[in-house]
Amino acid sequence: MCSQENKFEPHLVDESSNAVVCHPDGPWTVLPGILDDQSAMVRINLGVRNAISHPDYPFQVGVNILCNTKTVDGMPEFEELQELYKIEDALSEKLTAQNKCLHVGTLTTQNARELVCYTGSPSEVQPIILGVNRYWKFG
Numbered sequence: 001m002c003s004q005e006n007k008f009e010p011h012l013v014d015e016s017s018n019a020v021v022c023h024p025d026g027p028w029t030v031l032p033g034i035l036d037d038q039s040a041m042v043r044i045n046l047g048v049r050n051a052i053s054h055p056d057y058p059f060q061v062g063v064n065i066l067c068n069t070k071t072v073d074g075m076p077e078f079e080e081l082q083e084l085y086k087i088e089d090a091l092s093e094k095l096t097a098q099n100k101c102l103h104v105g106t107l108t109t110q111n112a113r114e115l116v117c118y119t120g121s122p123s124e125v126q127p128i129i130l131g132v133n134r135y136w137k138f139g
Contacts, residue, residue: 038074040109048102057102057118061125063091070111084113087132091115094128101125 031042051057065087069077076084088106092115095101101117108114119125 035109038110040107041075042108043106045102045104048104051102051118054102054118056099056120059119059122061095061101061117061119061122061129063115063117063129065113065115067111067113074110075108076111076113084108088113088115091129091132094132095119095125100128 026045026047029044029046031044033040033042065084067076067080067084069080071077075081092103095115095117096103100121101119103115103117105116106113107116117125
């Protein structure tokens, strides 16, 4: 349990009760598995589990990043994986700024990585994704 001094920041607060709804920065859990006979890795943001079906975030946004290289089992090669982490961090930081989105999970499998977010305003999120896309050139 977190004490008042070491709470995750930022966090969403239910204004009616002043209770912390979620911690968008985690903690995260990793679930390795198999999807369509290919290796898969799912990372889930446990910090947002209390925000499921939150009325401020009714729209799902998926950002699919195709990989250039892959191993035999369909996962990105090590060097590209490092780049994917940088892209994900940049996207997540911009998307979650000012609570515009909740980054709830990431799926890596079959030569791609998909970030899954929820937002209340898809029109505000699209320019952010396009802006990061101009720099990183993902599909």
